[in-house]
Amino acid sequence: MSHITQELNGQPDCWIRAAQEAHRHTEALPLPGERVAIVGCGTSYFMAQAAAVLREGAGHGETDAFAASEFPRGRSYDRVLALTRSGTTTEVVDLLGQLKGTVRTTAITADPGTPVMRAADDLVVLDFADERSVVQTRFATTALTLLRAHLGLHTDAVVADARTALSTPLPQGLVECTQFTFLGRGWTVGLAAEAALKMREASLSWTEAYPAMEYRHGPISITTRSTATWMFGPAPAGLAEQVSATGGLWVEGALDPLAELVRAQRLAVAVAAARDLDPDRPRHLTRSVILVPSGQE
Secondary structure (H helix, E strand, O other): OOHHHHHHHOHHHHHHHHHHHHHHHOOOOOOOOOOEEEEEOOHHHHHHHHHHHHHHHOOOOOEEEEEHHHOOOOOOOOEEEEEEOOOOOHHHHHHHHHHOOOOEEEEEEOOOOOOHHHHOOEEEEOHHHOOOOOOOOHHHHHHHHHHHHHOOOOOHHHHHHHHHHHHOOOOOOOOOOOEEEEEEOOOHHHHHHHHHHHHHHHHOOEEEEEEHHHOOOOHHHHOOOOEEEEEOOOOOOOHHHHHHHOOOEEEOOOOOHHHHHHHHHHHHHHHHHHOOOOOOOOOOOOOOOOOOOOOOO
C-alpha cells in the first residue's frame, strides 16, 4: 500500500483529534474581529482560500488568502496565519521573517523542529497528521478541520461523511476519463482547486478547477464523453443537466465538501494505479520547496 493511501485513509481519526484539540489553540488562532490574512503555498494556499471564506462568512472578520509569494506588503492586518506542512517552505518562512515585529503571526505545521518555529510568533503543531508522501492529503484537511472547529463549523457528520467517502466505490467509469474538472462555490472553490492539484500531482492528469458559475463561460466547451465534471457542494440550477447533455460524466457532491475532497484523493490514487504511476513520488516534485539564495547555487 502506498503512503498516500495509508494517509488519506487515516483522515477521519485525524479530524476527530484536531476538533478535540481546537480549544487548546484559541489564543494562537485568529480571534473574532481580527483582520486576518491566511497564506500558504500549493495545497496550503488552497486550504487558505477555503478557510478565509469560511471565517469571513461566519462573521469573524475580514479575511484574505494569498500565496505566500504574493502577500501584499502594503496592507494592514491584525494577524497573518501561515499553513505549512513541512515548516521549511522558503516563501512562507521568508514572509514570516519579514513580518516579525510588525504583525502577530501564527503557523500551523506538522513539524515544529523546523525554521517556522523561530519565524512565527505562535505555533500550532499537528504532528499526528504529518505525512511521508510528497503529495499532501491528511495534513491539509486536518488543518482545515482545526480551523472549522475553531469557527464552530465542524460537526460529527463531517467525520461520518469522510468514512463514507473512504468506503463507497467511486462512480463507474470515472477512473477511465481523460480529463477532470472540479467546481466549487464559496469556500469550496479552494477545495475544487485542491482536488485538481491532487489529480495532477499523483496521476499526471489533465485537470482544471473553476467557480461553478464560471463553467458556462468557456470551460464547458471541452466537455465530451471522456470527461468528468465534479461538483463540490450544491450545484447551480441547471448545470448538471447542461453537462449531462454534452455526454460528459457529472459527479454530484452529495457529502460534506471536505469529505468530497477525500473522494477526489482516492480518485487520484486510482488513476495513478491505472496508469502504473507511483502516487507517492510525483515527477519534478519534493516534499517542500526550499530555494537556494541567488549566488549560492
